[in-house]
Amino acid sequence: MTTPALKVTNLSVWFENGSSRLTVVDQISFSINAGDATGLVGESGCGKTMTAMAILGLLPESGVNVRSDGIEINGRDISTLNTGQRRAVLGRDIAMIFQQPATALDPVFTMGQQISAVYRRHTGGSKQQARKSMLQALESVGFSDADDIAASYPHELSGGMRQLAMIAMATVCKPAVIIADEPTTALDNSTRALILEQLKHLRKLHRTAILFISHDLAVVRQICRDVMVMYCGRLMEKTDCQSLFAHARHPYSAGLLSCIPQISDTQPPPIKSIPGQIPAPADLPLGCHFAPRCNRAEAQCRTSIPQLDCDNGTGAACFRPL
Amino acid sequence: MNTSNLVNTPPLLEIRDLSLSFHQQAQVAVDRVSLNLAAGRTLGLVGASGAGKSSIARAILRLVKPDSGEILFKGKDIYRMNPHDLKATRQRIQLVFQDPSVSLSPRRTVEQTLREPLQHFAIGDADHQRQKIRGILQTVGLDQGALNRYPHQFSSGQQQRIAIARALITNPDLLIADEAVSSLDVSIQAQILQLIQMLQKDFGISILFISHDLAVIRQIADDVAVMYQGQLLEQSPADQFFSGPSHPYSKSLLSFAQGKTPSGWPDDKWYLERTRQSTGDASTCVFSGYCPDKMPVCERLEPAMHDIHHKNQHVLGPYCVKCHLYDEVKINDH
Numbered sequence: 206m207t208t209p210a211l212k213v214t215n216l217s218v219w220f221e222n223g224s225s226r227l228t229v230v231d232q233i234s235f236s237i238n239a240g241d242a243t244g245l246v247g248e249s250g251c252g253k254t255m256t257a258m259a260i261l262g263l264l265p266e267s268g269v270n271v272r273s274d275g276i277e278i279n280g281r282d283i284s285t286l287n288t289g290q291r292r293a294v295l296g297r298d299i300a301m302i303f304q305q306p307a308t309a310l311d312p313v314f315t316m317g318q319q320i321s322a323v324y325r326r327h328t329g330g331s332k333q334q335a336r337k338s339m340l341q342a343l344e345s346v347g348f349s350d351a352d353d354i355a356a357s358y359p360h361e362l363s364g365g366m367r368q369l370a371m372i373a374m375a376t377v378c379k380p381a382v383i384i385a386d387e388p389t390t391a392l393d394n395s396t397r398a399l400i401l402e403q404l405k406h407l408r409k410l411h412r413t414a415i416l417f418i419s420h421d422l423a424v425v426r427q428i429c430r431d432v433m434v435m436y437c438g439r440l441m442e443k444t445d446c447q448s449l450f451a452h453a454r455h456p457y458s459a460g461l462l463s464c465i466p467q468i469s470d471t472q473p474p475p476i477k478s479i480p481g482q483i484p485a486p487a488d489l490p491l492g493c494h495f496a497p498r499c500n501r502a503e504a505q506c507r508t509s510i511p512q513l514d515c516d517n518g519t520g521a522a523c524f525r526p527l
Numbered sequence: 528m529n530t531s532n533l534v535n536t537p538p539l540l541e542i543r544d545l546s547l548s549f550h551q552q553a554q555v556a557v558d559r560v561s562l563n564l565a566a567g568r569t570l571g572l573v574g575a576s577g578a579g580k581s582s583i584a585r586a587i588l589r590l591v592k593p594d595s596g597e598i599l600f601k602g603k604d605i606y607r608m609n610p611h612d613l614k615a616t617r618q619r620i621q622l623v624f625q626d627p628s629v630s631l632s633p634r635r636t637v638e639q640t641l642r643e644p645l646q647h648f649a650i651g652d653a654d655h656q657r658q659k660i661r662g663i664l665q666t667v668g669l670d671q672g673a674l675n676r677y678p679h680q681f682s683s684g685q686q687q688r689i690a691i692a693r694a695l696i697t698n699p700d701l702l703i704a705d706e707a708v709s710s711l712d713v714s715i716q717a718q719i720l721q722l723i724q725m726l727q728k729d730f731g732i733s734i735l736f737i738s739h740d741l742a743v744i745r746q747i748a749d750d751v752a753v754m755y756q757g758q759l760l761e762q763s764p765a766d767q768f769f770s771g772p773s774h775p776y777s778k779s780l781l782s783f784a785q786g787k788t789p790s791g792w793p794d795d796k797w798y799l800e801r802t803r804q805s806t807g808d809a810s811t812c813v814f815s816g817y818c819p820d821k822m823p824v825c826e827r828l829e830p831a832m833h834d835i836h837h838k839n840q841h842v843l844g845p846y847c848v849k850c851h852l853y854d855e856v857k858i859n860d861h
Contacts, residue, residue, distance in 0.1 A: 248712040248713075248715070249683065250682075363577075364576065392576075393575045393576050393739040394739060394740070394741070394780065394783040394784050395779070395780070396575070397783075420712045420713060421713065460714070461713060461714060463717075464713040464716065464717035465713055465742070466716075466717075466720070466740075466742035466746040467742060467745070468741055468742050468745050468784055468785055469745065470766070471770075472765070472766065473745060473746060475721065475724055476717050476721060476724070476746055477717065478714060478717035478718040479717075482682060482684070482685075
């Protein structure tokens with residue numbers, strides 16, 4: 206059995222508000238092997254980004270509680286590191302691609318300076334080496350004019366180019382794991398296709414494990430083999446993309462799928478939606494969090510919490526799966 | 528879908544040869560665009576970011592001044608209206624923006640936000656206004672408890688419902704939705720699309736629906752207009768567009784939207800063009816640099832907008848394409 210590139214065990218994140226506890230990530234576990242991409246999908250507020258930030262240790266120390274039984278990168282637990290030790294890991298072993306490159310990049314440094322800085326921070330290499338690696342990183346994401354891009358400031362690049370440059374920055378140290386948080390959400394279709402191609406290419410090239418966070422199942426399907434569906438901080442279903450699209454087992458997953466508009470030759474039927482709204486973290490229902498919106502729910506669903514049964518790594522947290 | 532009044536009545540909105548530029552005409556945002564929107568129809572305006580879609584929406588509302596061209600609303604040029612007519616027209620054209628969290632005033636309750644357009648246009652007395660506000664909330668699927676709450680107390684889907692309610696409360700004939708569902712989650716997006724479909728059916732409202740997402744356009748548009756670098760390349764009825772778009776650029780857009788790389792697509796990263804090609808140069812087709820079907824003439828001569836109705840006599844609404852591939856058809860026709 207190979208050691209997974211990323212292994213997260215029983216990760217929880219919660220806020221304490223007086224005597225009440227607002228749980229935003231509830232005991233989630235998963236692992237991703239080198240060279241694989243796993244999608245984490247769910248609606249805004251379901252805890253996707255919180256999961257990413259908790260894995261990276263980027264949540265503030267006061268006010269937020271993070272607990273886990275281990276966050277391992279290639280077998281090494283990073284959940285117990287102090288700030289200094291963590292800095293050595295971030296960017297070298299695990300890197301993040303953010304949704305808005307315009308705000309994630311520093312406006313007063315050129316792309317070349319920003320990417321080289323990451324390289325030099327982690328390898329201590331010379332300026333020449335850093336420049337060489339920086340140009341290589343830019344070329345590996347598809348820029349033919351890497352010199353030009355390196356000399357550009359973020360505002361001189363288009364949205365798609367900025368996102369590619371950020372991917373170059375994330376990959377300059379060839380980390381084992383990349384967390385991509387909605388990397389294509391702000392982009393139009395053709396640019397999105399290009400970014401996804403580049404991520405696929407890099408995954409193969411460096412055997413990087415990718416945790417791909419998105420609210421868009423259609424995009425996840427294009428890049429990921431496996432997928433996890435999250436709702437109100439819990440994993441509802443964990444399976445491979447093919448099975449999910451062919452036969453979603455959790456009613457929430459099925460509901461999400463039915464919301465995706467389809468392109469067809471003929472006038473499509475009116476779109477379906479999931480009735481009701483996501484409950485606020487302060488008043489989560491007992492039992493299955495999805496029960497109040499679920500047309501298959503029965504008494505048991507409202508009182509006890511269904512567990513994600515993952516004997517072979519896949520399953521749905523549901524008493525009455527489809 | 529309303530087809531009955533397509534034949535005789537003039538279009539509700541007619542844009543003729545609209546050009547619009549910024550920075551002393553250094554950047555052409557809209558380049559000689561002509562568009563028609565018939566009453567009761569929904570026109571989906573698509574194109575990559577920077578294609579000029581939002582500039583058209585802003586020009587219709589007279590928020591920016593075009594360099595040339597006309598925008599006729601019910602046959603009247605909105606840029607030549609007197610202030611009185613302009614105010615009356617603005618009541619009939621309303622806008623829904625992309626992100627409700629910034630387009631709603633954070634310091635006003637829902638009731639205050641919804642009352643303002645009624646007061647501005649002096650619609651009804653206080654009692655009538657109150658009734659109208661309650662009615663519109665029901666239409667967009669919010670309960671009366673929403674009235675005294677502030678935008679931040681709502682989810683993004685509910686906020687967008689409030690924004691739509693604000694737009695609808697003046698009984699507009701034309702609703703402009705600028706990426707109105709693009710920032711929403713798929714499940715919320717589906718709920719808002721359902722609401723828009725209900726408005727089309729029950730109110731017969733005309734909608735200019737701007738989006739980069741073809742799947743969303745497919746769901747609600749009767750007609751599709753495609754823009755590229757400020758120019759209109761195609762306007763087709765939705766069924767024709769989605770069963771086979773006419774312009775090579777539209778074909779590539781549709782392929783990308785279906786998750787495929789278009790066949791014959793050049794390898795170079797055309798989307799990464801840092802500077803926009805100058806659209807002031809009228810001697811080429813704007814898309815000729817990347818077109819898989821490029822012919823020598825495409826680099827010498829700007830194509831004309833060809834009406835391609837004659838092949839499809841049964842098709843209602845504008846059906847035209849700006850491409851040299853259709854020159855032949857035109858020549859044979861005459």
